[in-house]
Amino acid sequence: MEKKIAVIKGDGIGPEIVNEALKVIEAIAQKYKHTFEYQYIDMGGASIDKYGVPLTDEAITIAKASDAVLLGSIGGDTNTSPWYQLEPTLRPEAGLLKMRKELGLFANLRPAYLYDELKGACPLKEEITEGGFDMMIMRELTGGLYFGERETKEIDGQMVAHDNLVYSESEIRRIAKRSFDIAMKRRKKVTSVDKANVLDTSRLWRKIVNEVAVDYPEVELEHMLVDNAAMQLVKDPRQFDVILTENMFGDILSDEASMVTGSIGMLSSASLREDTLGMYEPSHGSAPDIAGQNIANPIATILSAAMMLRYSFDMDEEAKNIEDAIEKVLKAGYRTVDIMSEDKQQVTCSQMGDLIVENL
Numbered sequence: 350m351e352k353k354i355a356v357i358k359g360d361g362i363g364p365e366i367v368n369e370a371l372k373v374i375e376a377i378a379q380k381y382k383h384t385f386e387y388q389y390i391d392m393g394g395a396s397i398d399k400y401g402v403p404l405t406d407e408a409i410t411i412a413k414a415s416d417a418v419l420l421g422s423i424g425g426d427t428n429t430s431p432w433y434q435l436e437p438t439l440r441p442e443a444g445l446l447k448m449r450k451e452l453g454l455f456a457n458l459r460p461a462y463l464y465d466e467l468k469g470a471c472p473l474k475e476e477i478t479e480g481g482f483d484m485m486i487m488r489e490l491t492g493g494l495y496f497g498e499r500e501t502k503e504i505d506g507q508m509v510a511h512d513n514l515v516y517s518e519s520e521i522r523r524i525a526k527r528s529f530d531i532a533m534k535r536r537k538k539v540t541s542v543d544k545a546n547v548l549d550t551s552r553l554w555r556k557i558v559n560e561v562a563v564d565y566p567e568v569e570l571e572h573m574l575v576d577n578a579a580m581q582l583v584k585d586p587r588q589f590d591v592i593l594t595e596n597m598f599g600d601i602l603s604d605e606a607s608m609v610t611g612s613i614g615m616l617s618s619a620s621l622r623e624d625t626l627g628m629y630e631p632s633h634g635s636a637p638d639i640a641g642q643n644i645a646n647p648i649a650t651i652l653s654a655a656m657m658l659r660y661s662f663d664m665d666e667e668a669k670n671i672e673d674a675i676e677k678v679l680k681a682g683y684r685t686v687d688i689m690s691e692d693k694q695q696v697t698c699s700q701m702g703d704l705i706v707e708n709l
């Protein structure tokens with residue numbers, strides 16, 4: 350099969366981790382006789398430095414014409430990087446939000462699970478994590494607070510800012526459907542998270558999710574308020590299968606969930622729409638503090654590349670091959686520094702990539 354991949358290395362550790370992912374998918378291409386054609390585009394800080402904007406129209410055109418987008422990470426230290434002296438619409442994150450919107454990537458899948466091999470890194474007590482946990486956070490990605498009209502202006506002698514939170518029925522319905530579809534392939538439970546005791550958008554959210562649920566009688570649906578969900582995630586993460594939620598709640602809860610696994614460097618993500626085009630990136634950020642040292646963990650990005658093979662290219666066997674290789678490398682005791690523990694063998698970012706390739 351021939352596939353066109355738009356590659357965005359990005360900022361911070363982005364280039365290092367993407368290089369390892371590219372090594373792995375090139376090895377897959379050879380093994381399974383596929384041809385992957387890579388087109389490199391810029392986004393975030395790297396694009397600001399080259400073109401003065403965090404995303405160019407040309408980059409969007411290339412991404413739209415590709416079969417999938419593979420992304421490292423974007424952004425820098427918000428306290429010290431000159432990118433954050435620019436006006437908000439010209440900062441690195443604006444590029445990422447624009448790319449999601451332009452490509453219409455409304456469904457963000459963020460798996461969070463406890464690796465057997467890495468249980469020691471989990472910050473929760475053993476009695477809580479016994480038996481492990483495995484959840485999929487489904488975050489609505491192109492609506493809500495991050496895309497509403499916003500403004501800061503002076504009123505009656507003081508500065509006042511507002512951000513609009515808007516959701517339409519159709520936006521809620523499509524992410525709800527996608528979540529129930531995914532739940533059908535998992536443990537058939539959806540927890541829809543909202544703030545329906547306060548927000549109108551949440552009350553509409555709940556109504557539409559209930560309507561969609563009618564078509565999925567096999568799936569158990571529960572509604573949970575977001576503050577309670579934040580608590581339940583650390584109290585008893587085993588109770589969750591699919592968590593369905595709006596953009597900002599999903600942003601926050603997915604960071605919490607990944608931290609709870611103890612291995613944020615291991616978690617992938619996919620941003621999808623109705624057809625097969627998707628954007629794939631690790632759940633973690635650009636970690637500017639360790640950039641360029643060849644110590645970052647490339648596994649989240651490599652797992653994201655595996656998700657790309659599965660969801661955008663329909664290459665299940667190839668994706669499984671990558672996931673199994675990662676498991677083998679972990680079983681053999683190799684660790685990057687973030688997941689290092691006693692008696693294990695510490696390796697660099699590029700060594701980890703090589704080891705995974707060897708185990709394909």
Ligand code: IPM
Pocket residue numbers: 424442445446600
């Ligand atoms: C994420 C990030 C982004 C988001 C930022 C960088 C705009 O935190 O992907 O979770 O909030 O969506």
Ligand code: MG
Pocket residue numbers: 600601604
């Ligand atoms: Mg986030």
